[in-house]
Amino acid sequence: MKRPDLPNILGTLLILLYPLLIWTAHGKLEPRMLALLLVAIAAVRLLTSSLSRNFRWTGLAALGLAAPALYWNALLPLKLYPVAISAGMLALFGYSLFKPPSMIERLARLRDPNLPNFAIAYTRRVTQVWCVFFALNGSIAFATAMWASSAVWSMYTGVISYVAMGVLFAGEYLVRLYVRRQHHA
Template identity: 50%
Template sequence: MAWRKWGLGLLTMAYPLVIYFGLQHYSPRVMALALVVLALLRAATSRQTGWRVTALLAAALAIAVLASDHELPLKLYPVLVNVAMLAVFGWSLRHPPTLIERLARLREPDLPPSGVAYTRRVTQAWCVFFVVNGTIAAITALAGSDRAWAIYNGGIAYGLIGAMFAVEWLVRQRVKRRHAEGHHG
């Protein structure tokens, strides 16, 4: 089962590059099939309502491509993913515990109040990230070249996600160290 999730994750990550290179040789309608396949796989493998809704919206983008033979809806998929992630993280801010707190409690079930506050700030930071990343994805889709869209959405965006994880991990280590020093000093 884990290989399915990894495979779907890799397919999702490769999507911008697949679309970019595919559009060099095929019509948008043909490339819409890639989005249909991705949407069907996402819907079939996810138990979470949010991902199923995202899959349905992705299918709607594919239908728009099939009807119009225009590539723009294909390029809006990364925007859709950022909106979905913003919705999930934002919803958890309004209906605690936050998503980050839930993940933190997997490792530390007795998360102290300072940890809860920290995970809330991290969730807020991810919300800001998804707004900024989704905005850039939209700009590249609407006003950028196909190449700029593919480079940003198929590479730079993932580098930024990795940087976000790395910076958060470093900050978390510092916060934990300060918290530990405060209890011992």
């Protein structure tokens, strides 16, 4: 039986709970102390060997935002981490549209290496949809970080964006079933 990968689990939990932790501790701890949470995320992301090199940038982004938060004792760089994640995902998915295979096609090929042509076109379209999602999500996260209260920022980045992502996953799954059924009929 394979042991769970504790560093990856811890890193994922930290990222998922990050907005809530920032919001809860805001006003109780100095931003400089909260920046240590971002340093912990960076350490986990950079030190876990099982992570793909494509996602090591999340650790670098965390360090890049933790540094000014530590230096200036500022909260804003900490609130920009979800923006950096969305921007990085947009860049990764967008780049794959210009340097095929698309990101979703790569993921689909892990399950089925022999994708038919209709599936390749479909995965390209889904990659485009995710690009739109990351652009919108990053823009809203940026707006809430800049101009909204910490509670609004936390609600968006810690709840609403995850719900929207889940709705997109579920909707895409239903569309995929429909497309598959159309091509196999």
